[in-house]
Amino acid sequence: MEMNEIARQVKEASIQLAATGTGLKNNALAQISKSLLDRQSEIIKANKVDLIRSEKENLSEPLLKRLKFDEAKIADVVDGINSLINLEDPVGKTLLATELDKGLELYKITSPIGAIGVIFESRPDALVQISTLCLKSGNGVLLKGGSEAKETNRILADIIVKATVESGISANWIKLLETRSEVDTMLKMDEYIDLIIPRGSNEFVKYIMDNSRIPVMGHADGICHCYVDKAADLKMAVRIVMDAKTQYVAVCNAAETLLVHETVAAEFLPQLKEVLEQKQVTITGCARTLEFIPVAPATEEDWKTEYLDYKLSVKVVSSLNEAINHINKYGSGHTDTIITTGSDRASRFMDLVDSGNVFWNCSTRFSDGFRYGFGAEVGISTSKIHARGPVGLDGLVIYKYKLIGNGHIVAEYANKDKTFKHNNIEKKFPL
Numbered sequence: 001m002e003m004n005e006i007a008r009q010v011k012e013a014s015i016q017l018a019a020t021g022t023g024l025k026n027n028a029l030a031q032i033s034k035s036l037l038d039r040q041s042e043i044i045k046a047n048k049v050d051l052i053r054s055e056k057e058n059l060s061e062p063l064l065k066r067l068k069f070d071e072a073k074i075a076d077v078v079d080g081i082n083s084l085i086n087l088e089d090p091v092g093k094t095l096l097a098t099e100l101d102k103g104l105e106l107y108k109i110t111s112p113i114g115a116i117g118v119i120f121e122s123r124p125d126a127l128v129q130i131s132t133l134c135l136k137s138g139n140g141v142l143l144k145g146g147s148e149a150k151e152t153n154r155i156l157a158d159i160i161v162k163a164t165v166e167s168g169i170s171a172n173w174i175k176l177l178e179t180r181s182e183v184d185t186m187l188k189m190d191e192y193i194d195l196i197i198p199r200g201s202n203e204f205v206k207y208i209m210d211n212s213r214i215p216v217m218g219h220a221d222g223i224c225h226c227y228v229d230k231a232a233d234l235k236m237a238v239r240i241v242m243d244a245k246t247q248y249v250a251v252c253n254a255a256e257t258l259l260v261h262e263t264v265a266a267e268f269l270p271q272l273k274e275v276l277e278q279k280q281v282t283i284t285g286c287a288r289t290l291e292f293i294p295v296a297p298a299t300e301e302d303w304k305t306e307y308l309d310y311k312l313s314v315k316v317v318s319s320l321n322e323a324i325n326h327i328n329k330y331g332s333g334h335t336d337t338i339i340t341t342g343s344d345r346a347s348r349f350m351d352l353v354d355s356g357n358v359f360w361n362c363s364t365r366f367s368d369g370f371r372y373g374f375g376a377e378v379g380i381s382t383s384k385i386h387a388r389g390p391v392g393l394d395g396l397v398i399y400k401y402k403l404i405g406n407g408h409i410v411a412e413y414a415n416k417d418k419t420f421k422h423n424n425i426e427k428k429f430p431l
Contacts, residue, residue: 003185006175007142007192011115013172014140018112020169022089025136028167032132033081035163039155040074046151047124054148059122062250062308069124069152077128077376084136084375090393091138092429099423101413103406107429110397112138114194117186118378119208121199122146127156129369129376130197131174135164136375137396142186142193144177153178187212197391199379217391218383221306222252223332224364227323227349229340230261234268236361237339241272243363244337246279250308252380253335253357253367257303258314259323262288265316269293281310288316303330320345324352331355333382335367356382356389402429 036043047069054067096108116139120126127145134141145153157176165171177183186193190213197217198208205218226244228237244255260268269292276283284298295314302313303326317323327336337359338349346360357367357380367390369377374392381387387395412418 003182004189006177007115007186007189009172010140010142010175011192013170014112014115014138016170017135017140017173018091018114018138020138024168025089025138026085028135028164028169029081029085029132031163031167032128032135032160033078033085035159036074036078036081036128036156039159040071043074043152043155043159044070046155047149049151050149057148059148060309063122063148065248065250066121066123067146067149067152069149073125077125080129080370080376081132083370083373084132084393087136087373087375087393089136090397094428095399097425097427097429099421099425100403101408101418101421104408105404105425105427107402107404108399109402109429111400113396113398115140115142115192116195116197116396117142117144117193117214118197119144119183119199120146120379122148124149124152124156126199126379127153128160130378131157131160133376133378133393133396135169135173137393139396140173142175142177144183144186147178150178184211187214190214197378215385216383217379217381217385217387217395221332222254222334222380223257223304223306223330224253224255224334224367225257225259225323225327225331225336226255226364227259227317227320227327227336227338228261228264228268229320229323229338229342229345229349230263231342231345232261232264232268232339233341234264234271237268238272238275240337240339240361240363242275242279244365245276245281245312246310247363247365249310251365252306253364254308255337255364256305256307256311256313257326257330258312259317259326260289260314261320261323262316262318265289265292269314276312279310281312283312283314285314286316289314292316306332320348324349328352328354334380335359335364337362337364356380402431404430 093110098106118130161171193214196214198205209216226241273293283295284302285295298313333355335357336353336355350358369390369392377390381391
């Protein structure tokens, strides 16, 4: 089937899906959940084919970890779907209600975006999360996963399509793309596609933006920072930094750079180095870091690098402001955390660090749609548009204005026969 026809079908199906009731969408989600468990052995078999091929092609260890889709990961995505079912439908919410004049009422109502193109990395669980979020929020979706996961993605897409058809929803609301040429064609299809969500490097996101007139919700690198302040509880700091760096290294919310205030560096850095070495973490450091621990010297490039591996760059700073300035210069706007006992210092950090997620005394690994209670996420938006940070259901809806009158015409107001009242009213949209 030609790409133009695929996109047209998704667009048409998205219009129908936008008007689909909560009960039908939730029934379809439940069927997807059941089908994933029923066909678990098929999924794992397909995933092993991808893993074996990718190992032969020397795919990096972090990407192989992302690619693996075993019983535990299937259980995780099923839990995510069940959580999603229990969330409120984001479509049809009244955001604003205004009485323009007697009998003339304006409502601002949430509505689906439409047809969304999502290009994502090697994680098969991302396909399930993205598609189920789109279904719950009433959006059609065109999915392009990494070629290394092609067998896993095929069976997952097949399961999702069949489950939703069994529930009474058109099969055309979701389509799986498999080639780079299809992506390049999709970028030019602003007639049908309403939003592109790319998940990948800064260079990849920039390529998408430079080659499409379609709005792009960018999810760039996750260059995340932990800052250990002069007023930090150092025992707490060790726990948080360890979790942020090593709990799972191959993800965008893992810490890549550690900033340490100079007054605690002598005490903190040797403690941290000892526990990091137990996890085989390689450390690079600035010149001042080398005064406290023997590590490889960091380069300018280290501050700009998302390692996605057991590697951490360390910089000793002389002030809170220096830490903030470093993050705003080198960070990707993803997630940054401060460890401190000083609430005023935490407040300043959280106000001035220009990122979608700013934390106090907790791991960067918490920046996640499931952990935020969003059910799952289509990605982390590092753009400054209608959605920022983990993009869950609310990030996949826009709004429309609905006006209800009773024979009202503008001429009566232009002639001053009537005047606008503009009264806020506490009322849900009546239809």
